[in-house]
Amino acid sequence: MDSKRYIQLLKKFDGLDADTEGENTRSSVSYAILSNSETNQLQKCLGARLFEQGFQPKLIKTEFNNFATDSLDTEGELFQSDLDFVFFVLSPMGLKETIPSELNERSQFASSFLSELEMFVKNFSNKGVKVFLANIPETSERVFGNMSRIYPASFLYQIQAINAGINNLVAKSQGLYLVDLASKANYYGLSEWHDNGLWLQGKYPCHPRFFPTICDEVSAIFSSLVGKIQKCLVLDLDNTLWGGVAGDDGIDGVKIGDGIVGEAHVQFQKYVLDLKNRGVVLTIASKNYEDVAIDIIENHPRMILRKNDFAVIKANWEDKASNIQEIAAELNIGLDSLVFLDDNPFERGIVRDHLPQVCVPELPEDPTEFVDFLTQLNLFETTQFSDEDLSRSEFYYSESERKSLQKNAVDLKNYLSMLNMEACVKPIDEKSLPRSVQLSQRSNQFNLRTQRIDEMTCEKYIKEPDKFCFTVDLTDKYGALGIISCVFMSLKKDHLYIDEFIMSCRVLKRTVESLIFNEILNIAKENKAKFVVGEYIRTKKNKLVENLYQDYGFENTERSDEGSLWRIEVSGFSDLDTSIKVKRS
Numbered sequence: 139m140d141s142k143r144y145i146q147l148l149k150k151f152d153g154l155d156a157d158t159e160g161e162n163t164r165s166s167v168s169y170a171i172l173s174n175s176e177t178n179q180l181q182k183c184l185g186a187r188l189f190e191q192g193f194q195p196k197l198i199k200t201e202f203n204n205f206a207t208d209s210l211d212t213e214g215e216l217f218q219s220d221l222d223f224v225f226f227v228l229s230p231m232g233l234k235e236t237i238p239s240e241l242n243e244r245s246q247f248a249s250s251f252l253s254e255l256e257m258f259v260k261n262f263s264n265k266g267v268k269v270f271l272a273n274i275p276e277t278s279e280r281v282f283g284n285m286s287r288i289y290p291a292s293f294l295y296q297i298q299a300i301n302a303g304i305n306n307l308v309a310k311s312q313g314l315y316l317v318d319l320a321s322k323a324n325y326y327g328l329s330e331w332h333d334n335g336l337w338l339q340g341k342y343p344c345h346p347r348f349f350p351t352i353c354d355e356v357s358a359i360f361s362s363l364v365g366k367i368q369k370c371l372v373l374d375l376d377n378t379l380w381g382g383v384a385g386d387d388g389i390d391g392v393k394i395g396d397g398i399v400g401e402a403h404v405q406f407q408k409y410v411l412d413l414k415n416r417g418v419v420l421t422i423a424s425k426n427y428e429d430v431a432i433d434i435i436e437n438h439p440r441m442i443l444r445k446n447d448f449a450v451i452k453a454n455w456e457d458k459a460s461n462i463q464e465i466a467a468e469l470n471i472g473l474d475s476l477v478f479l480d481d482n483p484f485e486r487g488i489v490r491d492h493l494p495q496v497c498v499p500e501l502p503e504d505p506t507e508f509v510d511f512l513t514q515l516n517l518f519e520t521t522q523f524s525d526e527d528l529s530r531s532e533f534y535y536s537e538s539e540r541k542s543l544q545k546n547a548v549d550l551k552n553y554l555s556m557l558n559m560e561a562c563v564k565p566i567d568e569k570s571l572p573r574s575v576q577l578s579q580r581s582n583q584f585n586l587r588t589q590r591i592d593e594m595t596c597e598k599y600i601k602e603p604d605k606f607c608f609t610v611d612l613t614d615k616y617g618a619l620g621i622i623s624c625v626f627m628s629l630k631k632d633h634l635y636i637d638e639f640i641m642s643c644r645v646l647k648r649t650v651e652s653l654i655f656n657e658i659l660n661i662a663k664e665n666k667a668k669f670v671v672g673e674y675i676r677t678k679k680n681k682l683v684e685n686l687y688q689d690y691g692f693e694n695t696e697r698s699d700e701g702s703l704w705r706i707e708v709s710g711f712s713d714l715d716t717s718i719k720v721k722r723s
Contacts, residue, residue, distance in 0.1 A: 141347040148179060150186035154195070164194035167360065170216060171225045172205035172258075174232030175343035180352065184225070187353035191361050202341065203232070209258035212265070223268040225356055226259065227319070229343040230277050230297055231332070237293060245290035248299035256307055263313035263594070268363065270315050270356055271308060273301045275323030275331055275344070312593035315363075315521055317355050322348070325514065358519040364590055365582050368497055368517055370471060371413060372462055374480035375424035375431055375453070379407065379443070381505065384430050395440030402505040407442035409509045414447055418518050419469065419534050421450040423461040423478070428453040449534035458485050459492035469534055470643045472582065472679065477517050481505075524573035524621075533619055533644065540616055554648060554717035561650070561718045562611040563657055566624065570609050571596055574624040577640045582679040584641040586672065586686065591626060591638055599637075604629040606661055610654060612645060612718070619645065623654060627661065633669040633705065634662040643682070652714035655690050659711045667708055675701040690714070 167188055171177045177200070185195035198219045200208055205226065208216050216224075237247050259269045274297050280286040286294040301320060308316045323331040326348065336342040344352075361367070376383045380403050381393025393400035394407075414420050420443070424431060431453040435445050445451070450468050452461040458480070466473050473495035480486050481501055490498050502511050544553045566574050571593065578591040591599075599607040610623040623641040627634050636658065641650060662670045672687045674680075676699075687704035688694065691711070696703035 143350040144183065144346050147183040147186040147350055147353070150189065151182035154185065154189060164192060165364070166196055167193040167222045168196040168198060168220055169223050169225065170198040170200050170208075170219070170221060171227060172200055172208055173227050173229065173343060174203050174205060174236075175227075175229040175337075176202050176341040177227065177343065179346060180227070180343070180349050183349045184353045184356060187350070187357045188360070191357050191366065193360075206254070206258065209261055212261055217261075217265060221262070221267045223270055223360060224262050225270040225272070225317070226255075227272040227317070227343060227352065228274055229337070229341075230274050230293075231334075231337045232341070232343075233274070233297070233300075234277070234279075234293055237296065241291040244293075244296065248296045248303060251300060252303040252307070255304075259307070259314060260311070263311065266313075266594070268313055268315065268360075268592070270317050270359060271304055272317040272352075273304050273320045275320050276328060277332065278328050312597070315359050317352075317359065319352060319355070322351055322355070326351075355516065358516055359521060362519045362521050363579055363592075365580050365585075365588075366474070367520065367580055368475055368477050369417070369580075370419040370421060370449075370465070370469060370476045371410065371518075372421050372423050372465060372476055372478045372496075373410070374458075374482070374485065375422060375426055375434075377481040377505075378479055378501070379403065379410075379422075380434070380438075380441075384426050384434055388430075389434050389438055392434060392438070394438055399505060400440070402508065404440060404442060406505060406508045409512070411442055411447065413518065414443075416518075416523070417520075420448045421452070421465045421469075422448055423452045423458045423465065425455055425458070426453040457488065459489050462489060462493060462496060470646070479512075520576075522572050522576040522579065524576055532617065540614070550647070551717070557614040557616075557648070557717070559612060559614045559648065559718040561613075561653060561720050563608055563653070563720055563722055564611075566596065566600055566607045566609055570611075570621060570624075571600070573621045574607070574609055577621070577624050577642070578638060581640045581642065582677070583643050583682045584646070585677075585680050586639045586683055587637065587675045588677050588680060589638055596626075599626050606634075606665075608657060610641075610650060612648075612650065623650060625654060625658060627658065629665055629667060630671075632667065633671045634658070634665065634667040634708075636670065636672040639672070649714075649716040649718060651686070651690065652716040653718050653720060656713045656716070659706075659708060659713075662708045669705045669707055671703065671705045673701060673703050 169184065171181050171184065181197055181199065185197050188195040198216060198221060200216070208214065211217070238244055259271060262269050276294060276297055279293060282289045282292045286292040287298065289295055305316065308314045331344050331348060333342065333345040336345065373379055381399040382391055384392060393403060395401060395404045410420065432445060435441060435443065450465045452465060462476060462478060466476060473493055477497045477499070478489050479499065479501055486498050489496055497517065499512065499515055502508065540557065543556060575591060575593055575596055599605040606627045608625055609621045612619045612622045622645045625636065626638040627636055658670055672692060674684060674687065692704035692706045694702055695705055
């Protein structure tokens with residue numbers, strides 16, 4: 139980590155006022171940083187990093203060590219600034235200056251500080267502002283020697299207690315997100331992270347060369363919240379998943395678990411398997427003969443990953459950019475959802491040139507560095523985990539069996555009948571809330587309004603009498619697809635308004651849409667609404683549903699460059715045909 143990137147971000151931020159490229163198409167994001175240290179340059183770096191992520195940043199400036207006052211003044215400028223998120227980043231050096239000097243008073247420092255911090259962050263989250271809360275990097279100070287970690291009066295003990303409290307606060311609260319700076323500081327080394335001279339001179343929270351690292355973490359969390367996520371890993375084989383070249387070395391010659399290189403590739407495969415188990419979809423794009431590649435994957439005794447771990451395998455002699463495009467098309471996901479790993483700089487360059495949307499890390503030459511390098515990049519950031527995440531690869535893998543069935547079906551109706559689909563429609567509850575929020579945050583194509591409903595908003599739909607929400611959990615003959623849709627509605631004067639209608643593109647053209655409109659109209663009837671009103675708000679990615687309301691019998695009442703408004707009369711609606719058996723619980 140050097141200072142070059144830090145200087146680049148500062149220059150980029152200073153040039154943002156003159157750079158109007160894409161201003162009309164970028165989503166605006168308003169942010170502030172609250173700290174007990176000097177963050178003027180960190181604020182600029184974060185703005186530049188958000189710009190690189192495709193946002194139009196708006197910085198709400200804050201003053202040094204004013205975080206308590208700013209957090210308590212709910213009528214002040216900060217709370218009136220229409221903030222999207224606020225980032226709390228607190229320096230241990232600043233905390234050290236406030237800890238009591240008397241040892242018998244120190245043991246309560248963490249609990250007292252956490253009580254105040256909880257009040258600060260809840261003031262923002264109660265206003266609908268997302269709060270990114272950094273934990274505290276430790277210091278190397280050990281006045282009590284080896285007892286410092288277990289003696290309550292030691293500063294190190296109190297920092298540990300604060301971090302445990304921050305973890306608990308984030309875990310139990312909605313609208314709060316952890317920024318794990320403690321792990322970053324440990325990785326780079328506390329003696330590198332902290333610079334006492336810069337603290338005494340200018341109250342810097344850490345050495346400025348680590349500002350880009352901090353900003354990468356924050357921008358990754360925010361991007362995840364608004365649906366900019368990577369969820370598919372595309373892997374090369376030769377000298378990436380294993381050592382050596384399959385065509386030359388054969389199953390007995392490739393290096394998997396033999397010597398340092400072979401063990402490094404086993405370690406890497408275990409890391410990739412962990413990614414798959416937490417919900418990342420694995421695929422292969424390799425220049426190889428498919429039968430040779432599959433033989434090694436299935437039969438090499440030290441292979442960790444097997445054929446069933448990959449949703450799509452492209453082992454051929456076509457160019458990798460074309461194969462990657464086909465992978466995205468088969469999985470029905472955007473190219474910006476893909477990460478491509480290849481040991482060959484030429485192949486990386488080709489993919490970068492032809493598919494700039496795909497993330498292509500500069501993989502190290504030494505395979506022993508693969509895991510450490512990729513871990514620090516934090517490519518698959520997420521703010522929600524659900525049961526569907528743990529089964530995502532199986533969903534995509536079973537899709538190939540569905541496509542095989544579709545090829546043999548006489549027509550679409552016949553195919554849908556053969557799938558034996560069954561849907562469970564039920565109101566959103568505590569169990570389905572994480573997946574519902576995740577769908578709202580991640581879905582971009584089949585998303586009518588793209589309002590990104592968070593946990594707090596979702597709970598309002600669950601509790602308030604004039605709001606309604608439900609999920610659709612789908613299964614077919616090949617297994618469970620999980621919760622594939624959620625809908626949020628509000629009862630207005632004479633109509634039921636569809637606040638959000640989101641569906642996974644994996645189930646397009648299976649008549650799920652008909653099932654959902656039936657459900658919406660029946661809720662409207664039960665609540666004596668005369669009309670159902672739906673809105674389409676145009677984004678870069680949701681053209682797929684531009685005509686959805688029209689296709690299902692709604693009449694257009696308003697249209698503009700931003701989107702369109704539609705309504706349908708409840709009394710004239712009859713249930714739509716669907717190939718799905720519905721059950722309720």
